[in-house]
Amino acid sequence: MSASVTAPVRVALDVMGGDNAPAETVSGAVQAAREYGMGVYLVGREEVIRAELAKHDTTGLDLPIIHTDEVIEMDEHPANAVRRKKNASMILALQQVRDGAALGAVSAGNSGAMMAASLFTLKRIPGVDRPALGGIFPTKEGACLVIDMGANTDCKPEYLQQFALMGSIYMERIFKISSPRIGLLANGEEESKGNQQVIDAHHLLKASAGTLGLNFVGNVEGRDIPTGEVNVVVCDGFVGNVVLKLSEGLAETLLGLIREQMTSTFVNKLAAAVLRPSLRKVFKRLDYAEYGGVPLLGVNGSAIISHGRSNAKAIKNALRVARQTAETGVAGAIAEGLSKLNSPEEVEKQQQAQSHSN
Amino acid sequence: MSASVTAPVRVALDVMGGDNAPAETVSGAVQAAREYGMGVYLVGREEVIRAELAKHDTTGLDLPIIHTDEVIEMDEHPANAVRRKKNASMILALQQVRDGAALGAVSAGNSGAMMAASLFTLKRIPGVDRPALGGIFPTKEGACLVIDMGANTDCKPEYLQQFALMGSIYMERIFKISSPRIGLLANGEEESKGNQQVIDAHHLLKASAGTLGLNFVGNVEGRDIPTGEVNVVVCDGFVGNVVLKLSEGLAETLLGLIREQMTSTFVNKLAAAVLRPSLRKVFKRLDYAEYGGVPLLGVNGSAIISHGRSNAKAIKNALRVARQTAETGVAGAIAEGLSKLNSPEEVEKQQQAQSHSN
The missing domain is CATH 3.40.718.10 (Isopropylmalate Dehydrogenase)
Structure with missing residues (x-):
């Protein structure tokens, strides 16, 4: 069973993004994995993620870690940060989408940077002037x-x-x-x-x-x-x-x-x-939190920008929406x-x- | 005692304007006259105004009537109506201000028409591009x-x-x-x-x-x-x-x-x-209603546009604000x-x- 014949069933989460990261982001991922039976790539510092995961029962859940040390902070200049930090957690999350390994990406981090990174990584849908x-x-x-x-x-x-x-x-x-x-x-x-x-x-x-x-x-x-x-x-x-x-x-x-x-x-x-x-x-x-996050529409893929103050429930819902946006073919229908x-x-x-x- | 040596102490009210006219407009004028000791020109159909005044005790109150049969309706095209109905109640009210007989004018009628009429009758303050x-x-x-x-x-x-x-x-x-x-x-x-x-x-x-x-x-x-x-x-x-x-x-x-x-x-x-x-x-x-109405700032005089749904309290407060706007010299200070x-x-x-x- 190779990646090329099986559609990805995971969403990539920027674990490091948001005022309540990583506790609430990891907790939201665990909840989404359990409630919706979905996989979540946890992108961020491995030791931090492991410490958070240890607080939950994750038996049988699909929560692979993608390690990176780079994180874009909330107060960084969006475009500069995206240009400088090529391995930032939100960028690696988006790359999973671009490469077909994930259905969508979610970040509650620097929203300007998440917008810029989505545009840069996923590109615009043909015919869209401005996502x-x-x-x-x-x-x-x-x-x-x-x-x-x-x-x-x-x-x-x-x-x-x-x-x-x-x-x-x-x-x-x-x-x-x-x-x-x-x-x-x-x-x-x-x-x-x-x-x-x-x-x-x-x-x-x-x-x-x-x-x-x-x-x-x-x-x-x-x-x-x-x-x-x-x-x-x-x-x-x-x-x-x-x-x-x-x-x-x-x-x-x-x-x-x-x-x-x-x-x-x-x-x-x-x-x-x-x-x-x-x-x-x-x-x-x-x-x-009921709505999870805001979609950036007009890019080639599903990118959800969550509120900086997101709690676990908001992250859980954002992960669900990211998957739905991909599975229902929103980007294709726009094109x-x-x-x-x-x-x-x-x-x-x-x-x-x-x-x-x- | 001629009008030229005594500052006017009345405000002109378009009695016919608003969803609740003339009952609430007349009632608001009576309240303002009593509570604030101010005079109010009641501009509109004389017999209608007299019928409403009869419902109140107006002993000692300064409520002169300025009769006109013309009224601009709520759904008329503002500029056209102002051009066509030269004796409309809101226009006569504004003319009292222009001629120095009233401190200010108030209407809860067609707000677009009241704006156009204020601009046309009172003119812009020098230096103001757009009231x-x-x-x-x-x-x-x-x-x-x-x-x-x-x-x-x-x-x-x-x-x-x-x-x-x-x-x-x-x-x-x-x-x-x-x-x-x-x-x-x-x-x-x-x-x-x-x-x-x-x-x-x-x-x-x-x-x-x-x-x-x-x-x-x-x-x-x-x-x-x-x-x-x-x-x-x-x-x-x-x-x-x-x-x-x-x-x-x-x-x-x-x-x-x-x-x-x-x-x-x-x-x-x-x-x-x-x-x-x-x-x-x-x-x-x-x-x-607590705030009475919205001033049109930048015209040569005090013009207050009240909400179409104004009740007596809103009219009363609008009359007070119209007087204050004139007495505190708002237009002069803007110039x-x-x-x-x-x-x-x-x-x-x-x-x-x-x-x-x-």
């Missing part, structure tokens, strides 16, 4: 993918068009939503709303939705993200980052104010104790979708849409 | 002004520089914050972060902060709005609108989820009843501040900052 981060936001009844969440600050309308396709494929395959509803983030629902970039992207998306098989519902507003009006929200990485950070800050501040009142008096504390199990359901909905934009008729239609909007 | 909306966001311990909240979708760096000055003057004079902390909204705190527009604006603000007397603290992230890191957050109107709508949607969704759990069982309902008075304090902090940018040395410094960032 993008797809962040999962909990909504009233489910989840919404906001793409781009911070990889590209200045975007051309064509990038947003590609983000829409990548996001739609991801939500369809990972969240099992058929024909995901796609909205373009703007300052009003009317087609005429938006800055110039968004107005142009709207025309492009409208013209190509049929060809790309996209369920483009038009412009949406900020309030439509938490209410779950759509499954995919398309925006540039500058706006996406503001959306992410504002949501985190607002939820924290609001829950903090409520918690303050709930513990302000003895009687309030008693009442709060009664409500705690129910409220926990709400807090669980808001827990990023296939974008190839449809290259026919002569389609190119002409796109150009008309662009001139129409100028 | 902007300053939205008040409740924070952990106070309030933060986000400017621009939606008036200008595509902004040049100089516009953002002017927004910073206008926002700072407003927070200093209306919220009594000395030397307000000003942040530029970006996707990271480092000076190198941001899209090109923000990077350029950062250089401009840094170079001119001394001259303008601004306490510019640099870039801030979305999370710094609710936590109250700064008193003024500068962004373009596209991003500002996303921030506003996302905040509204998120707070509503989150509080809805919590409310759902609190009423899910009989025991939970009892516990929630105990907590209600304390939680009400939190909800009050989030109530837009004076911007004139400082016109000295030959300052113009050169600005140009250097701009070339530096290219």
